Amino acid sequence: MLPVLIPIAALLLSDALLLVGHGLLLTMLPIAAASAGFSDTQVALTGSAYFLGFVSGCLLTPYAVRRVGHIRSFAVLATAYSALVLVFPMLSAFVGWLLLRFLVGAAISGLYMIIESWLNERATGENRGTLLSIYTVINLVMMTVGQQLLNLSLPEPFYVFGLAAILLSLAIIPVSLTLTLAPVPLQNVKISLRRVWQLSHVGIIGAVVSGLFAFTAVCLFFCFVIIMVRRRIHVLPVEEVVEPFRAVAETTTPTVFEMDPRTGGEAIESKNVSPDRELG
16 A cells, blocks of 8 residues: 555645645635625525636646646646635625636636546556545545634634635645656647547436535535524534423333233333332
């Protein structure tokens, strides 16, 4: 395992830092939009702009990689992403947020493409599944860690955006200092969806269906977060939730079953038994 991971350790470390900052920002943006007074429709449109930018980044990033290579493209996109994060708290206009979320989607999709193309170039038929599994685990765990950073008691919302920008900037360092050779720059960046469909019907259908369900679940989660922020739901402590049930249980006479020798040991219900009675 180690001989496989060591050559891509810097890439995976950059990916981990990137996804912590990205996970923090993905959770923070809907909350910040709701706090800024955006309507539900406007918040949803900013999310749509993000995914539109995501698709655009997938189509445009290969041209940057062909021009300057994987490492420089990664550094450029991560730097741009970090700068965009710091602009969010400076703008309160809905149109500005639409543009920013579009650019964020383009940047993160480009970073994903660079990382995954790098991994695919280093993987072989024997270890491809292992590498992609480790990569997926890192992604999910680091995004979860990023979301938990919202629990930090930071004095101002701007500090949250600043923390996300710091993490995104730190992600540039491991990849930039790696001694491992980067993949060969792309020679052909043309995408033929018809050719992809001919090669794998199941792959296209699976990607569309999984994308619809996965991103619908993500958007519903953010809707729930926004509702909590706007209605300021107070979550009761566990003791306050359990106490009414405990009081009912203490005042209810339990039902005790005893063995009746006259029925051959069959259990019968014994009523009006005191709660303090010990069963023999």
